[in-house]
Amino acid sequence: MNEMIGQLGNLYTGAVADTLDELGYHEQCLPSDIRPLADTMKVAGPVYTVLGKPRHYDDGVDPRYRQMDMLDAIPSNSVIVVEPGNESSAAHWGELMTNTALQRGAKGIVINGGLRDSLQILDVGFPAFRKYHSPLTAAYRWNIDSFNIPIKVGNVTIEPGDYVLGDIDGVLIIPQAIIKEVVEQTVAVVGKEDVVRASLQEGGNIRELFEEYKVF
Known part of the structure; x- marks a missing residue:
């Protein structure tokens, strides 16, 4: 697994998206407003899913215990x-959750929702992708419903164990069943792109290079 994570992490989303298109997987990009906390942040690895729902009332149970259950189970x-499930005011992730996730060996976080404690997360260098920022705690506004189950984010269905790759251009989900094929095919394409790029920088003709390498 570590080798696969390393190979995937050396790629970039544009090249992987092209490979997914070639293989017939056209709906693998998460919503485009999910952005990295810093432009240089990149994340790659198998997915651990979390599904939540709005908390409209105090049921007498502190939802933070459920958050700790989720953190304890991070592979x-x-x-x-x-996926916060239509709760769009609170921060669904913060500094202490980040430090706990780091203890568990997590590679990063992708949230179709809110983030807070941004400077502290930047300080520890934890790759974080989010839709918006909010200072509001989730404790009174949001419950974790389930984790490590199939979820849907935007138009993308995500199974636990699928792979994710995120960078400044967006976030992709790669089904576990095709991860090896996607990585191998993309590595080959990137190698051709490197040759074409070098040739262009030396005055090569894009039409001639395209006919030879079929990348553009």
Whole structure:
């Protein structure tokens, strides 16, 4: 697994998206407003899913215990992907959750929702992708419903164990069943792109290079 994570992490989303298209997987990109906390942040690894729902009333149970259950179950080397389920005011992730996830060996977090404690997360260098920022705690506004189950983020259905790759251009989900094929095919394409790029920088003709390498 570590080798696969490393190979995937050396790629970039544009090249992987092209490979997914070639293989007939056209709906693998998460919503385009999910952005990295810093432009240089990149995340790659198998997915650990989290599904939540709005908390409209106090049922007498502190939802933070459920958050701790979720954190305790994070597999090492995984990327946490959170679907907050129509709750759009609170921060669904913060500094202490980040430090706990780091203890568990997580590679990063992708949230179709809110983030807070941004400077502290930047300080520890934890790759975080989010839709918006909010200072509001989730404790009174949001419950974790389930984790490590199939979820849907935007138009993308995500199974636990699928792979995620995120960078400044967006976030992709790669089904576990095709991860090896996607990585191998993309590595080959990137190698051709490197040759074409070098040739262009030396005055090569894009039409001639395209006919030879079929990348553009």
